Amino acid sequence: ARELLSVLGPAGALAITGSIASTFTAAGTTQATATAITCVNTNITTATEGQGALLPESMQASDSGKICNTTSVDVLVYPTSGGQINGATANVPLVLGPNRACTFTYTTGSNVIVTF
Numbered sequence: 502a503r504e505l506l507s508v509l510g511p512a513g514a515l516a517i518t519g520s521i522a523s524t525f526t527a528a529g530t531t532q533a534t535a536t537a538i539t540c541v542n543t544n545i546t547t548a549t550e551g552q553g554a555l556l557p558e559s560m561q562a563s564d565s566g567k568i569c570n571t572t573s574v575d576v577l578v579y580p581t582s583g584g585q586i587n588g589a590t591a592n593v594p595l596v597l598g599p600n601r602a603c604t605f606t607y608t609t610g611s612n613v614i615v616t617f
């Protein structure tokens with residue numbers, strides 16, 4: 502990342518690596534009330550058990566990002582409305598355990614593959 506920054510400058514490096522949320526608060530207990538993720542690289546720092554985060558809605562096929570849960574509780578990560586994570590039933594969240602991270606890659610505008 503430092504090499505990118507030194508060669509491309511801040512704007513160019515950000516265009517390649519994506520936006521970063523170093524702090525993020527999960528909230529809500531349903532897909533409709535979960536906090537929307539707005540950065541492709543997100544560090545969930547605050548949550549209580551069962552609270553959620555909603556994957557970004559402005560993604561296209563092959564877009565990807567990372568989520569890190571640095572809390573001490575499970576966080577529910579929801580797909581966009583009508584979307585699926587790893588082929589599960591539409592709108593069903595993925596449980597991201599404490600101190601775990603994952604990479605999400607969109608296969609369509611709403612379906613996602615998540616790897617740990």
